[in-house]
Amino acid sequence: MPETILGDKEFENIPSIKSKALRINLNENIYGTFAEIGAGQETVRNFFRAGGASGTVAKTMSAYDKDFSDAIYGIEEDGRYVTESRLQKMLVHEFDLIEERINRDKHPNRLFFSFANTVATIDFAKKYKGHGWLGIRYQIDPKEPFNEITLHIRFHENDAQLQQVTLGTLGVNLIYGAYYKYDQPNKLLRYLYDHIDKDKIEIDTINFSGPRFADIDNRLISLQLIKNGMTDAVMFDPEGHNILPARILYKKNILALRGSFRPVTKVNIDMFKRSYEMFLNENRVEKDRTEVIFEITLSNLRAEGEIDEEDFMDRARLLCSLGHTVMISNFQEYYKLVEYFSRYTKMRMGLAMGVNNLVDVFDEKYYRHLSGGILEAFGKLFFKDLKVYLYPMKDPETGEYVNSENLKVHPRMKELYKFFKYNGKVVDITDYDPEIMNIFSREVLSLIESGKDGWEKMLPSGVSEIIKEKHLFNYNALPEKVDN
Template sequence: MSISIKGDKEIDNTYSIRNKVLKINLNENIYGAFAEIGAGQETVRNFFRVRDASSTVAKTLSAYDKDFSDAIYGPEPQGRYVTEARLKRMLVYETDLMEERITRDKHPDKLFFTYANTVTTIDFAKKYKGHGWLGIRFQTHPKEAYSEIILHVQFHETNAALQQITLGTMGVNLIYGAYYQHDKPKKLLKYLFDHLHKDQIEIDTINFTGPVFEQVDNRLMSLELVKNGMTDAVMFSPEGQNILPANALYKKNILTLRGSFRPVTRVNMSMFEKSLELFLNERKVDKDKTKVIFEITLSNLKAEGEIDEIDFMDRAKLLCALGQTVMISNFQEYYKVVEYFSQFTSERMGLTMGVNTFMDIFDEKYYRHLSGGILEAFGKLFFKSLKVYLYPLKDPETGAITTSENLKVHPRMQKLFKYFKDNGRVIDITDYDPEILDISSREVFQMISEGKSGWEDMLPAETTSMIKENNMFQKSLK
């Protein structure tokens, strides 16, 4: 049988789970181990139900007992087993064991893989819906170094047995995708939901590594997750790696800045620096337990109805170079951002915004879909002790400065605004540089796109250097 593992000309999502498994089983070169902890052996079960499983399944293991699991993979320092670190340890251990036991001399054409998952399904009281990590370490050529796909999922079904079946289906999709769709990572990502619905399971982080994925930027994969509705928000680190929001935000104080950052300007960085100073001076806010998030919504990424990936990557690289953690979300309203964060922490939260944006949140038209209207939205927005740090606005014609002391909201909203203002929930940023208030991201972007000069001093020095060295934003203007 040919060693070829190229994808079919047909659309792969027409394949049933059974047919996907059969195709893998009938390829005499694909051979690997299964290690599944926490929800039974749902993935490998699909392989046993189809003929020729013996040609694919080298070993299957469910080290369900913690002591037994520790004896194989080693103890977890934090005592937590549903973690990315645990999954990686499983993948490496089982792959090394297979390489040790199956000689290449005897099996020169074998393409080894290890599939693993470590999950927890919904608890008896149905308080926690369950989540988990799954991944595959695999080869597409016998002498090739291993590549990996690792993802985190959140279960949405309210029945443990259904969650197990869902996990098994996604596991098959992952193994099939690794071998037959690895050259099309965006399609691979989409096809992970073959024969599944997004109401059943959510993927909130994924990372592709290894020689097969050398050209893959995981920040673009993050973007795909949100674009395809696989999750509401994703995060990536300054290093460009997708990170699990639950881990990054767990029990943290969170300060968030929303913007287009196209590009990030001195005003953006001033807003960040000055609001962070105020935030860290708040009671019970520990610097070591504080996370700053630069958030970009999908609506801020769209140009003429479509998302320009080159434009997105320009923004992402500039923010990462400044050492920032970035979140991409489909949240248009600010209260949804706060609701999202409140899943992971009950600590202090802060939102940094300009006067124009702040005035927009008092517009009732954004809350007509809520039964409680703007009052319901504000009840969610000002979660516990959340505060808004307000950056002033300068009128380009008169030079007048607008702050919370003199801004105008709709007459119906005045009492609501006064309530939050008088209770210290809206804080003016007063220590600002008046000379940079005229800087506009839109004007800077226009100047860069048109090849004009004079914008350089409007941005952080490192940002200006990166834009010039890499010719950023040159292709964004149509």
């Protein structure tokens, strides 16, 4: 069915929020409930205003009182209400009620849904702008099991009423997309921002599940969030699940390793192990409150000017197979990475990097967009409780090991470098494995792509087997020789 435009002519080819709600209301089969906690019943309000809602809205509610909410949905173990767990309980409870109360024999074509959100808007002091979870559990075919889309948002507006309006618009876009764009998840994702400026709200986690989304890799959907400018960073766990950054980083000590990991080599893992040991020996760093993040910047995902999604998946699978948490970011400069972590924690941070990376950190060209130049960037980078753990490099021509004592930065940066070096902000990793210093990812990749031997021993245990089995990084197994 072609889309019709009702108003909002400035948004050419984008149906208005009213027309989206009306189209759903006029579909005689779509039928469900709305449960909205924390910012008013802003989503369902659009359906009532559009007209014809009586055939769509089975029930709408807001259980604001915590005791009432607990009585309906159960008590959360952590005592919090704006959580993914709370959203899931709301969706399950309300969907089950529809199936229990509506006679399927009497309504064989009904497409049931439950929409829910649980949010916290901006506080009175306007220091905490708020965040929330919203989602929909729904049927596309009455004979099929339900599908589900859930997402986490962060508000950026400075007024609670404006946040409520934005939330209501996002809710309509989600429901509309769930029913009419489910077969094009990437488009569905972009349409979530119909009539919403991207600086008003951030989507930093989204997950699709159910029979219609069985072939979707949620990690690739996460990549779309960054490509579309909906967030600056996404994270996923070793099992490949998208995870909320706040859940992993909140009040944690953080050790981050940035790299291309194309592929992950023994050098990368040695850098991780040695820096991790040093980080745990720092004051006030406890192992059970420490998170290690393997981070890949968006600029490192590009091939010939575009993001190569399969290449991204290759790297992600290998890092996850080694049991690591992966972060994809849009931060070219390290200080932006540190600022991002600072959203969630005031505890200690560490950055593990190689010599070439540190030399780049002291390159002025990366900071020309800042009014304060490199000094402003370094103020943001090092004013936190942060250390750089520097992994040495073996000079291929001289055989000399380059570390913090003898690395060369631009002459104008020498005194600045000395300041941070001799104030303990840059420390050398000394307990490294000299036998692996000649391993470079780009050379390993070249060997893999050319079908040559010898690259397997340069990678951590088990990684080469995965590359061969999954044919990662353009690996093509040569046919085995057959004896005559």
